[in-house]
Amino acid sequence: MKKDIKNICVKYLMNEANAQELENLEAWLKKGKNKETFATYIKINYAMDVNMNPFDKETAKKEYLERIWKDKRSHKKLRRIKTFSYAAASIVVLIAASFWFTKMGNTIIEPQFTEPIIVNNQIQTGTDKATLTLENGEQIALTKGASFQTQNATSNGEEIVYITANSQQPIVKDSVSHNTLTIPRGGQFQLTLTDGTQVWLNSESQLKYPVVFNKGETRQVELVYGEAYFDVSPSNNHKGADFKVYHKQQEVQVLGTEFNIKAYKDETNVYTTLVEGKVSVTTGSKTKILLPAQQSNLDIVVNSLGIANVEVYDIVSWKEGIFSFERKPLKEIMTTLSRWYDMDVIFANKDLETIRFMGSLNKGQNIVDVLNDIKNFGVINTYEINNKTITLK
Known part of the structure; x- marks a missing residue:
């Protein structure tokens, strides 16, 4: 990650980035695997912060919610807010921290994921x-x-x-x-x-x-x-x-x-x-x-x-090509996605239905990318796709 982009990322997380810096960040996130690099950078630095400081899940969630709320409020026109969807899709890693990181003494535990199974994927983007x-x-x-x-x-x-x-x-x-x-x-x-x-x-x-x-x-x-x-x-x-x-x-x-x-x-x-x-x-x-x-x-x-x-x-935001979820239960989120992708969803583990998730997903993404995002944020362990049916585990 280049030093100037890294500085902008830090400013964004601190809610100090100006309009030009946000535009630069947006353009960078659209290229190649930069979104993945950005997400990894956040995870690494967040983990370091947790190791060094006592971790309070609820306080952290509240702080991140307030930060993103302020960011949205500073861009009141809905059509302008749309352009920050790439950053929002990555910043969800912070909100999902309670799933990614569990504090046990000074140890950070990441959940172990299983590779998804995809058989004859017939699910098309709306x-x-x-x-x-x-x-x-x-x-x-x-x-x-x-x-x-x-x-x-x-x-x-x-x-x-x-x-x-x-x-x-x-x-x-x-x-x-x-x-x-x-x-x-x-x-x-x-x-x-x-x-x-x-x-x-x-x-x-x-x-x-x-x-x-x-x-x-x-x-x-x-x-x-x-x-x-x-x-x-x-x-x-x-x-x-x-x-x-x-x-x-x-x-x-x-x-x-x-x-x-x-x-x-x-x-x-x-x-x-x-x-x-x-x-x-x-x-x-x-x-x-x-x-x-x-x-x-x-x-x-x-x-x-x-x-x-x-x-x-x-x-x-759906009319602008973005699904934006603010602490919505996964069952409600999958209902929304099932309408757009014309698919059926099964929860193999019913406890997953009530897990709350916050973040933005681009409606232009294919379903595999969407599910991988949700999995990588620690909300689910894995998933299966068979024709037009998804099973979450």
């Missing part, structure tokens, strides 16, 4: 793909690299854009036609509605929406299931018309803002996270107002609706 269902029931496969056009919309295989409402003639309410965009496991897609609202749809999601909105009336779409990020066109651009997102369990009303809704079919909670602006979340007779960096949690089982402050980046 990509841009969706199924568009037209108003007449016709279904069209949208895939990356393939263009498509209808009277109302065009697609380049990564997103579908509808003709702006300004070019449409006034329409009768009863004549409004709807399209449905369905994202399968292993997919993602973007959508621009006729009012200019942008929507990012995550894997295993479905959105129903009008081909064109009635001018001056409430703009309504339905998140049937899954996860979606909305960047809503302001109401003052549409004669004051507000925007509503329906789900069978709740209604979100906005005037113009950015927010994320997570409502998967196999989960008993619906999460709405506000990035900018203000929204109201209503379910039954309950209504909550969200402010930026707040999240509502609708528990479907007990019909409760609560609000908590959250780290927005960890929740919405």
Whole structure:
């Protein structure tokens, strides 16, 4: 490791690196095996520090969490934060220290790993793909690299854009036609509605929406299931018309803002996270107002609706090509990854399900690299891949 890069690494760990140094570190981490070198450097130096000083796991975790939290807060624009994913993916070694190192007197013990077994790996990295269902029931496969056009919309295989409402003639309410965009496991897609609202749809999601909105009336779409990020066109651009997102369990009303809704079919909670602006979340007779960096949690089982402050980046980074996990149980993490990689996960050791993990993973990585990262961080001992099934041990 070159001396200048080593100095930048030290500054990064001390939260003293400036913007230029962070850019240099990012560029260096993208080349060859530098990420592995960086991770090894951290492990060696961290181990030395543990040997020389009394080790308190909880205090160490807290310090590292606060350090990364401050680093994220210093780069408020989500799209700029994305560029630091390489460093974040390596720095997770620090957070995983409680797995890598066990203090027994003055001895540091590293877990012994077993080589993974890979048989006919059929797991593919997710990509841009969706199924568009037209108003007449016709279904069209949208895939990356393939263009498509209808009277109302065009697609380049990564997103579908509808003709702006300004070019449409006034329409009768009863004549409004709807399209449905369905994202399968292993997919993602973007959508621009006729009012200019942008929507990012995550894997295993479905959105129903009008081909064109009635001018001056409430703009309504339905998140049937899954996860979606909305960047809503302001109401003052549409004669004051507000925007509503329906789900069978709740209604979100906005005037113009950015927010994320997570409502998967196999989960008993619906999460709405506000990035900018203000929204109201209503379910039954309950209504909550969200402010930026707040999240509502609708528990479907007990019909409760609560609000908590959250780290927005960890929740919405998926749309920027990053999975960011902040002390999430491994079972929850693997559920997220299983949707993106369209795979099944088995825990041979059920105790692994509750182990918490913090770090960032690039959505462009193949599954073997992802699992090796998790294994190298000491979270699991080994894994097996057989066709499209992963077994964690």
